[in-house]
Amino acid sequence: MRQHRSLPIAFTLASLSACNSITNEPVPAPVFDQNIVAYVGASLFDGAQFSKRRLCVLDQMIVECPGQVAQSVSLEGQYITPPFGDAHTHHFDGPFTLDWHKSIGFESGAFYAMNMTAMTTEVVGIREQLSGPGNIDVSSSLGGITGPESHPAEIYEALSLGLRSYEQQIENQDAIRASRRVADNAYFVVESPEDVAAKMDLLLSYDPDHVKVYLRQSERYDEGWGKWGPGGGVDPKLVPQIADRAALAGKNLTIATSSVHDFRVALEVGAYNATHVPCYQETDGDPDSPYFDVPIAEDCILSPEDAETAADIGMSTTFIVTEWAKDRPQKYLDWESQNLDQLRRAGAPIVIGGNAYGASMADGMIAGVEKGIVTPAELLSIASMKTPKMIFPDREVGCLDPGCEASFIAFSTNPLEQIDAIKSISFRVKDGEEVAL
DSSP: OOOOEEOOHHHHHHHHHHHHHHHOOOOOOOOOOTTEEEEESOEEEOSSOEEEOOEEEETTEEEOOOSOOSEEEEOTTOEEEOOEEEEEEOOOOSTTTHHHHHHHHHHHTEEEEEEOOOOHHHHHTTGGGSSSTTSOEEEEOOSEEEOTTOTTHHHHHHHHTTOOSHHHHHHTHHHHHHOOTTBTTTEEEOOSHHHHHHHHHHHHHTOOSEEEEEEESGGGGGGTTTTTTTSEEOOGGGHHHHHHHHHHTTOEEEEEOSSHHHHHHHHHTTOSEESSOTTOSOOSSOTTSTTOOOOOGGGTOOOHHHHHHHHHHTOEEEEEHHHHTSOOOHHHHHHHHHHHHHHHHHTOOEEEEOOOTTOOSHHHHHHHHHTTSSOHHHHHHIIIIIHHHHHSTTSOOSOOSTTSBSOEEEESSOTTTOGGGGGOEEEEEETTEEOOO
16 A cells, blocks of 8 residues: 655754754754655646645645655655546446446546436445545435436336347337336336325435436427437426425435526526536437437527526536547537536536446546647646535545545646546545555
């Protein structure tokens, strides 16, 4: 684990004593704490740039550096940021995948994660392994609230039937639609106020860390359009009741948005997070796909008023970086950039997430810089500071100052100058302990 280098304390004390006998002036005793570890020689990120300074850790907290310390670790020439946060993942979904998902998190430097739907019964069984030293810290919604015959039921029912490939799922649509194996577990269906009362009580009995609601082109809900496809999700008329119950239980509400109307529903109920920006995912590439839809700019581009309202209520918007790595039509990139610009100008919170099962965010983060969607400094600020703080708003994460939690990652190359350095983490500390891969 840690490798510490002891200072020559006896020699230092003898030297000071000799100096005192010559000058006859009192010399203050050296200040050191044998439990403090000083990481020296590195440059620390402040949200805009790197500057060289020591970083001192006592147990699981960053502390003020004393005049001397008894233990020192050299990170000469390296560049330190807080660990990254992933604000939209479906990892950490059960005991069988836990080690795999932990390794992805530690390898990529994403020590904080926000699970946005998983099998409730599976997550409950691993709760004690989703925080603390040696673990990735996870906030989990458990199952998500959705509408009848709506996403994500088709995915979780297919998996429950052993239908893992896209081709298998297309060939077995009738069996998937008829299945209810994981209802009230991976997802909770509501279509009336009575359903909301019953299903929210059931979900809240498992004590989720936050509540996730699915909206999918909710402006067309009354048409019954897009069930199991691009549309579906919760009836928007029920969202205020869901929001009230979540607030009463002290749970932050995060809403999956696929259109501007969905985003505005989230704003109206004062949601904590919109967990993807409208039209974040290409839907018109494959006419044979059940998700086929041809979006228009009116349904995809936020207005200045939308962004200002998000800023006023503090609602964060999650950009899915794994989509940035894809070869998408230019219109999707343009919409994404316009939405980012609107939110940025308004000062609305912006965070990032992955949403690609089994993958890290690294390639998407790099693509975001290379495609000009974000600058290196903005990306590092969002990934290492703003996103972790959004995931755990009541904790001192996403910072490197005294009083912050003692977790950080280091790079041997300055990522502001070479963004692909984020894929080559040279040193990791989680809760005061060095992480050895």
